[in-house]
Amino acid sequence: MIRPDYLKKGDKVAIVCTARKFSKEEAELAIELMNSWGLEVVLGDTIGLDNYQLGGTDQQRADDFTKQLKDPEIKAIWCARGGYGTVRIIDDIDFTGFVDHPKWIVGFSDVTVLHSHIHNLGVETIHGIMAFSVAKSLVDSRDSLYRALFGQEISYTIHSDRSNKIGQGQGELVGGNLSILYSLLGSVSSMNTEGKILFIEDLDEYLYHLDRMLHNLKRNGLLSGLAGLVVGGMTDMHDNAIPFGYDAKQIILSITAEYDYPIVFDFPAGHGEENLALNLGREVKLEVNQDRTQLTFL
Known part of the structure; x- marks a missing residue:
């Protein structure tokens, strides 16, 4: 399996919606957590979009995810929250070049769609808390995500x-x-x-x-x-x-x-x-x- 480069201080992490909607206000605690780890957060175009339950239309969510995949400055994509909707966009995400330039994809629940699909591409991913989860997550859960992203022993x-x-x-x-x-x-x-x-x-x-x-x-x-x-x-x-x-x-x-x-x-x-x-x-x-x-x- 191909392992993306571990993160280091100063790296950029994008937060995007692949499923349920997520506001900029809800992202504040997640941004604070990433900043405390020395990381810079980039909010995707889908953060703040409202399409009933979803964080934007299917096309907007697929385009946002693809945009972060293609951006060489983004070293990890952190899914905002689960719910439902990732399967609606998985076939419209452009993974061209991802295997040659992999980055960490992080999330759980509905994000299992991405974990499974990307596993078939031969690239590791991280099943862990999402941006939405930070508010109620335990210290051990947050620390374990840090270790996974920064390449510490697990x-x-x-x-x-x-x-x-x-x-x-x-x-x-x-x-x-x-x-x-x-x-x-x-x-x-x-x-x-x-x-x-x-x-x-x-x-x-x-x-x-x-x-x-x-x-x-x-x-x-x-x-x-x-x-x-x-x-x-x-x-x-x-x-x-x-x-x-x-x-x-x-x-x-x-x-x-x-x-x-x-x-x-x-x-x-x-x-x-x-x-x-x-x-x-x-x-x-x-x-x-x-x-x-x-x-x-x-």
């Missing part, structure tokens, strides 16, 4: 959940929001996960939706050849009046029962209180033991 150790599947695995870390990965199946943006460690997280889904999405990933071969599975926050899951009968962990364990790779639950990344930065496309080692789990970026 290794996460957490307490093991009793539902974990013990073992070790090594491979490229891929993934993101489960609903988005599910929606990309069959398209040019869908990834090959063979031999890789898959990260998934989701928000505000019904348990039977979770079951359906994972069965579809399985039927498409995305779960069979993994080196490991990292399950982040399955936040605010819902059930029907007649219970589905399984919680999120039980659903995942049931669908992956025939596979022998390690599985870790409750990894602190996603829509929960903590959202640690993950360098997607990076080779990682996953060690799941009885008492602790360690994810080390190599």
